[in-house]
Structures are given as C-alpha cells and as structure tokens.
Amino acid sequence: MMALQAGPLTGRRGRRIVLDSIEIGPLEGGTITSLLGPNGSGKTTLLRALAGLFPVQGPMWLGPHDLGGMRAPERANYCAYMPQTLPPPIHMQALETILVSMRASGAHPDEQAFDTAIDTLERLGIADLSLRFLDELSGGQRQLVGLAQVLARSPALLLLDEPLSALDLRHQFEVMAVLRRETEARGMVTVMVMHDLGMALRRTDSAVMLAEGRVIGAGAVENVVTPTILARAFGIRARVERSAEGDSLVLVDGVSNISEERAAMDNQSDHYRSAPSSS
Numbered sequence: 001m002m003a004l005q006a007g008p009l010t011g012r013r014g015r016r017i018v019l020d021s022i023e024i025g026p027l028e029g030g031t032i033t034s035l036l037g038p039n040g041s042g043k044t045t046l047l048r049a050l051a052g053l054f055p056v057q058g059p060m061w062l063g064p065h066d067l068g069g070m071r072a073p074e075r076a077n078y079c080a081y082m083p084q085t086l087p088p089p090i091h092m093q094a095l096e097t098i099l100v101s102m103r104a105s106g107a108h109p110d111e112q113a114f115d116t117a118i119d120t121l122e123r124l125g126i127a128d129l130s131l132r133f134l135d136e137l138s139g140g141q142r143q144l145v146g147l148a149q150v151l152a153r154s155p156a157l158l159l160l161d162e163p164l165s166a167l168d169l170r171h172q173f174e175v176m177a178v179l180r181r182e183t184e185a186r187g188m189v190t191v192m193v194m195h196d197l198g199m200a201l202r203r204t205d206s207a208v209m210l211a212e213g214r215v216i217g218a219g220a221v222e223n224v225v226t227p228t229i230l231a232r233a234f235g236i237r238a239r240v241e242r243s244a245e246g247d248s249l250v251l252v253d254g255v256s257n258i259s260e261e262r263a264a265m266d267n268q269s270d271h272y273r274s275a276p277s278s279s
C-alpha cells in the first residue's frame, strides 16, 4: 500500500499566500483523512493542489511515485478528484457519465469498464439511477453519481471535496461506509474535506486542521478535533463528549474571540503542529 507524503507546500493566489508551508502525511493507504478548517482556510486549494489542479511549490509523493513531477494524464491514473460543485445537470445518463470519467483516466480497458461502472453504482446503492439523466436527478442523487464517477476509476489517491454536502443523514452514513470499505479493500489513500466534525471523529482515521492557509493540527482525528484546536481554528467554545453508545460528539457552547485564541496558542509555538493534546 502506498502512503501520501507532501510538503512543505506553498501556494499563492496573486501576491497572497494561501497555502503556507503545508506538510501532509504520511497518510497511509487504507485510511481516511478529513481535511478540516473554517471557510477560506485553504481546504479546497490544498485538495486541488494534491490533485495537480492548483500550482504549488513543494514535493508530493504517493509511495514511490513523484506526483508533482507527473503530467496531467499520468497523474489522473493515480488521483481522482471530486469537486465541491455537484456534477452539472447535463442530459446524459448516469452510467454514461461514469464511463466517460473512466475513459478520461484511462484506468480500465474498455471491456471491463461497463461491469466496473455497474458494480460501483450497486455498491453505492444507486443502481436504479443508472439509466436516469443527470438533468432529471436531485442534487443529492447527482452527488452520489459524482462519487460513483471517481470511485469507478479505482484511484490510489481519492480526493473528495465535501462529498456529503447534499446528502440526507442516511446517505451520509451509507457513503462513509462505502468509502471505508473501498479505502480498505483497495489500500487507497482517501482525503476528504468536511465540515461535520462529529462525522470526522466517528468515521475518519486522521485529520488535518487548517486555519489561514496553515496546518494547526494533524494526526489521529481525536487528537485534532479537540476543544483547544477548535477554539483556535473556528473561534468556538466546544466540548467533545461521548454518547451512550460510545460515539464521539462535538457540542458547541458558543463563540469565543478567535484572535485571542490564536494569539494564546501562537505563544505556545509549534506544540500543536506536532503533538496536539486532547485536554
């Protein structure tokens, strides 16, 4: 299984640094990592950088493969990226869009593509949507088709930008279960942007917390989703509690002064980068 290791990565938009010496990994194959942080903190930019869609300076390795040194078509054999925007409502059948996506990545010879596409739709529980047109589906249904498009490509690195945003609660948990199974079975490195901290705690293995283009916490998810790091990232007063079933829940008690939180933690230098505490 291949691990993802990247950085330090630096990316600019105009003169502004939007990714500031970001270091990621190693993220092991077979694991799911949540990419967390407030609006505008750089999550989408980082995900796009990992997909080769946003130019950054710095190394990116997937096992022995130098992702940064690859041209787009070669990189597409390793990485599949699902953007935050839903697949557009075009007049094309769901199954056909999956086949087109697979052809673009060149991952499967054509004879196998049809079976793989059908199989992926079945695993996501949306085989009934195969022959429906995207412009006749709901937003959530299109998001599920978008997931099928990237999963069917069998990437080594799966990059998902808020893949649960349009889904009802049941589908959110079902999709996380599919992602867990596929990630483990294929030894994939799965990285997903999410805003639901409770879901991150329950269903992902590790997390990277961004704030203002920097990593302010990384490691096992329970060491990243902590009151201290949440205060610094979001300016909220939050607790992490356990439900009667033993699941972790994030309870928000209110907002705090974000600049004071950051100043207080900045005084403690790099402690939170390397060894975040859950106290």
Ligand SMILES: Nc1ncnc2c1ncn2[C@@H]1O[C@H](COP(=O)(O)OP(=O)(O)OP(=O)(O)O)[C@@H](O)[C@H]1O
Binding pocket: 013, 018, 037, 038, 039, 040, 041, 042, 043, 044, 045, 046
């Ligand atoms: N097209 C763009 N042109 C200029 N600046 C941009 C553009 N897109 C994003 N930015 C800026 O880059 C920074 C990082 O944005 P990014 O979209 O990566 O944040 P994010 O963490 O994904 O946010 P969100 O949770 O709102 O999706 C922000 O300061 C944002 O304003």
